[in-house]
Amino acid sequence: MTTITRDLSSLPKRDVYRILSSLVIPRPIAWITTVDGDGRVNLAPFSSFMGIFGPPMLAVTLGRRKDGSLKDTHRNLQERGEAVVHIADLPLLEALHASAADVGPEVSEVERLGLAMEPSLRVAPPRLRDAPVALECRLNHELELGPGSTLVLLDVLVSHATERIWSAEEDSADASLWRPVSRLASVVGPNYGALGQTFHLGVSELP
Ligand SMILES: Cc1cc2nc3c(=O)[nH]c(=O)nc-3n(C[C@H](O)[C@H](O)[C@H](O)COP(=O)(O)O)c2cc1C
Numbered sequence: 037m038t039t040i041t042r043d044l045s046s047l048p049k050r051d052v053y054r055i056l057s058s059l060v061i062p063r064p065i066a067w068i069t070t071v072d073g074d075g076r077v078n079l080a081p082f083s084s085f086m087g088i089f090g091p092p093m094l095a096v097t098l099g100r101r102k103d104g105s106l107k108d109t110h111r112n113l114q115e116r117g118e119a120v121v122h123i124a125d126l127p128l129l130e131a132l133h134a135s136a137a138d139v140g141p142e143v144s145e146v147e148r149l150g151l152a153m154e155p156s157l158r159v160a161p162p163r164l165r166d167a168p169v170a171l172e173c174r175l176n177h178e179l180e181l182g183p184g185s186t187l188v189l190l191d192v193l194v195s196h197a198t199e200r201i202w203s204a205e206e207d208s209a210d211a212s213l214w215r216p217v218s219r220l221a222s223v224v225g226p227n228y229g230a231l232g233q234t235f236h237l238g239v240s241e242l243p
Contacts, residue, residue: 054223062218062229066096067122067132069153069161070112072141077153077162078108079135079145083219092192094173101138108141113188117175118159122167126215126230132230135233158193165206168214170196184233 044052066085070078084097098110102104106114113119124132135145146153153162156172163170173190181187203210215230 054221055100055220058221058224061220063220065124065132065217065219067124067128067135067164068109069120069122069146069163070109071116071161071240072108072112073115075160076141077144077146078112078141079149079151079164080109081132081136081219082109084118088189094190094192095178096121096188096190097181098186098188104184110186110188112140114122114178116160118161119150119175119190120156120161120163120184121171121192122169123169123216125168126217128164128167129217129228129230132217156194165197166197168201168216169209172196185186190242191222214227 042051042055044055047055051074063083064085064087066082068080068082074080082096082098086095087093088095098107101107109119131149131151134149137145139148146162152165154165156163156170159172159174163172171192172194173192174186176191177189179187179189197209201209201214203213211231211234215232218231220227220229228230
């Protein structure tokens with residue numbers, strides 16, 4: 037069996053990104069609302085994203101715009117320290133993708149895409165009414181990882197899930213009831229997926 041091997045330390049940044057983002061799949065997508073100083077709502081997707089469940093935190097890596105400036109999400113987080121992280125399902129995929137367009141801070145992606153919002157409970161950014169999952173978050177920590185890459189750690193204060201994905205019996209969401217979307221490679225082949233085949237192999241140890 038032939039293996040394709042790359043020493044990432046000797047490759048240009050663009051190549052490293054292309055290769056790694058095609059190998060680490062599927063990635064959950066944090067679809068994030070923040071607000072700016074004027075209360076304008078910003079929305080953008082980020083797939084360099086993971087959940088940290090104890091303590092209840094999320095980690096997201098924010099790059100920079102081509103001109104080196106901060107993305108709106110990043111600037112709003114620095115200024116206001118709050119965000120709502122949504123998990124989208126298949127019906128919202130096109131809106132999620134469209135919300136990544138590089139538009140100026142004066143444009144609210146939520147308004148441009150005609151997405152309905154609901155007020156949040158504990159943070160200023162509103163949540164998207166039709167997203168099956170919304171997590172109200174507060175900025176805990178920012179860590180510069182290198183030029184143009186910042187890891188943000190968010191404390192999760194409140195979770196919302198739409199009733200149709202919820203198991204009242206287990207008091208948690210049931211993955212068989214919805215199809216969360218994920219990011220695949222950015223360059224070659226399909227670039228999004230949705231949860232497909234699922235399994236139940238017995239209860240794993242709980243923390
Ligand atoms: C599915 C998807 C995942 C993305 N993941 C990231 C990411 O992890 N980090 C990042 O900096 N940009 C990511 N982007 C690009 C941002 O969404 C894009 O730069 C956006 O314009 C940022 O918006 P903002 O300036 O309103 O914050 C992703 C785009 C898409 C479509």
